[in-house]
Amino acid sequence: MGTSFNEQFDQHGHWRREFALRLKLLSEWLKDHDLLDSAVEERLRRLETQMRSDKVMVAFVAEFSRGKSELINAIFFAGYKRRIMPASAGRTTMCPTELGYDGDVPPCLRLLPIETRLQPQALMEWRAVPEKWTRVDLDVNDPAQLAKAFEKVAEIRHVTKEEAKALGFWHDDAPTENPMVNSQGLVEIPRWRHALINIAHPLLKQGLVILDTPGLNAIGAEPELTVNLIPQAHAVVFILAADTGVTKSDLSIWREHLITEADNIESRLVVLNKIDTMWDSLSTPVQVQAQIDRQRATSAEILGLPKEQVIPVSAQKGLVAKVNDDAQLLQASQLPVLERALSQGVMGQRQRILRAAVSGGIGELRTEAGRAIHIRRRDLAEQMQELKGLRGKNTSVIKHMRARIEQEQGDFDVSGARIHAVRSVHLKLLREVFVLLGTATLKTEMAELTTALRQPGIKLGVKKAYAATFERMRSGLRTAQSTSAEIQTMLTGTFRQLNAEYGFSLQAPREPDLERFIRDLDLVERSHNQYLGIGNAFRLAQPEFADRLVRALATRLRTVYESALGEVELWNKSAAAQLDAQLRERRRNFGRRIEAIERIQQAASGLDDRITEIATQEHALDQLDLKLTELTGHLIDIPEGAPPAEPALQPA
Structure with missing residues (x-):
C-alpha cells in the first residue's frame, strides 16, 4: 500500500530527533576543543531552533x-x-x-x-x-x-443585525452571503x-x-x-x-x-x-x-x-x-490513496526543503569551525620552521630571535587600533542596514498604509495603496542589499590587506541574499491582492476591518523582516568572529613562540623537545579536522526513518 501520511510523518519525526541528538554531540565536542566561537555558536543555535520548532x-x-x-x-x-x-x-x-x-x-x-x-x-x-x-x-x-x-x-450565538454587522458577519450590500436569521430576527454567528x-x-x-x-x-x-x-x-x-x-x-x-x-x-x-x-x-x-x-x-x-x-x-x-x-x-x-498523496507530496516536499536548509547550514558551520583548525595548523607550521632554523645556532642568535618576536608582538599590538577603526566603519554602514530592516521602519509603513486606507473614497484605490506600500518596502530591501554589497567589498579589501600584512587567512563570509526576502514580499502581496477583489469591497469599506487587515499583514511582514535582519546579523557575526579568532590565535602564537625560546635558552634539549611537541600537535590537529568532517557528515547523512542514535555514538 506504500507509506501512509502518519507513517511518513513518524519517519520525519525520527529524523528530526536523530539530528537534534547529533547536533548536541557536535556542540559539546566543539566546546571541548575550543572551536565554538560566536559565529559557530550562532549557526548551531539556528540549526537547533530550526529543527526543534519546525x-x-x-x-x-x-x-x-x-x-x-x-x-x-x-x-x-x-x-x-x-x-x-x-x-x-x-x-x-x-x-x-x-x-x-x-x-x-x-x-x-x-x-x-x-x-x-x-x-x-x-x-x-x-x-x-x-x-x-x-x-x-x-x-x-x-x-x-x-x-x-x-x-x-x-x-453559536444569536445576535441582532447591528451586532452581527459590527462583528463582520452581516453586510447589507451582499444579502446572499449573510448568515441565517431566526424567527425573532436574530442572526446566527459563531x-x-x-x-x-x-x-x-x-x-x-x-x-x-x-x-x-x-x-x-x-x-x-x-x-x-x-x-x-x-x-x-x-x-x-x-x-x-x-x-x-x-x-x-x-x-x-x-x-x-x-x-x-x-x-x-x-x-x-x-x-x-x-x-x-x-x-x-x-x-x-x-x-x-x-x-x-x-x-x-x-x-x-x-x-x-x-x-x-x-x-x-x-x-x-x-x-x-x-x-x-x-x-x-x-x-x-480510497482513504489510503489520499494518505499516500499527503505523505509523498506534503512530507516529501517538506523534507526536501528542510534537508537542503540543514545541509547548507552544516556546510557553513563546518567552514567556520575548520577555519580555526587551519589557523592553528598554519601557526604551528610557522613555529616549526622558525625552530628548525635555530638548530646549531649560538646563544646570541637565539637571543636575537627572541628580540625579533617581541618586536613583532609590539607592532601587532599597535595595529589593533587600526583594525578597530576599520571595524567601526563597517558597523556604521551596518547600522544603516539595521534601520532599513528594523521594526520602526515596518511600523512606519503600516501606519502610512492605515492612513491611506482611511481616506474618503479610497476604496476604489485600495490595491493602489497596497501596491505603493509594497513597492516602498521592496525599495528599502534593495537599498539594504546595495549597502550590504558595499560592506562586502570593503570587507573583502580589508581582509586581503590584513592577510598580506599579518599572514592571516581571513575570508569574507558569503554576503546575505536579501533578494529572497523581496520574493517573500511578492508572495505576501499576491496572497493579499486576492483578498482585495470586488467580493470584499464592502468589507474593506469598514475602517475596523481595514485596520484588522493591516494588522494581520504586519504580523506576516514582521516575520519576513526579522528573518532578513537575522541573515545580516549572522553575516556580521561571522566576519567579526573570524577576525577575533585570528587576533586571539596570533596573540597565543606570540606567547608560545616566546615560551619556546625561553625553554631553548634554559636547556640544550629544549629545541628538539619543542619540535617533537609541535609535530605531535600537528598530528592532533589532523585528527581534529577528520573528526569535524565525520561529525558534520553524520548530520547531513542521517537516513529517513533512522531511530535516534544510542549514547554510545558520543564522539571521542
Missing part, C-alpha cells in the same frame, strides 16, 4: 457540510476508535481551529471570544494574552471527554473567533499542526486566516462533495483564497469526498467508477488542476473501516 501545517478548507471534520477524524484520530472532532450533519466547525502540541502547556482547548473582533488587536497579539481565552482542560486518555470538549468549536487545541497526539508532538477552517463567510471575515495562516500552510486540502462537484461557493473559496503560485501547485490537494453517495446498488461497480471519474475530471478542469490532484474519497467509510479494522472497506473508501 512545524508542518496542513490546512483543511471547505464550505459547510463537505465532510471536512470527518476527514480529519479518519486521517488523524481513527486510533481513538471513535469520532473526536464534531462531525454530525449540518454546520460543525464554526471557528478556525488549530490542533498542535506545546509541551509547556497542559492539554487543553482554548477559545477566543468572538467579541474580540470589536478590538483592533491582530489574532497573533491575542495569543500572547492567555487570560482572554476560555480554557477547557483535556484528558487525552478519555476519548469521550475529548469529543465532548471539542464540540465547543461548533457553538460563539468563538479562534480555537487552539493542545494535545499530545503522536503526530502533533512531532510538529504537525492541523488547521481546520469553517466555511466561506467565516474565512472572509477573518483577515488573519486568509493572509497569514492559509498562505503559510505547507499543504492545503480542499474538500468538495462528490455528489455536487464544484459549487459556486466552492469556486469562490478556491479563487479568492487558495489559488497559489504555479510552482507550488503540489501543495494543493482537492478531495472529492462522500463518494459512498454514488455507491448505487442499481449501478454496476464499473458504472459507479465511471461516474466518479467524470466528476473528478470535471472538478479538476474547473479548478485548473491536474486530475491526479483531485482524489475521490469516502472519509466516513474510511473512518468506519479503520475503527472496525475492515481492510476491504478501507480500500473501497
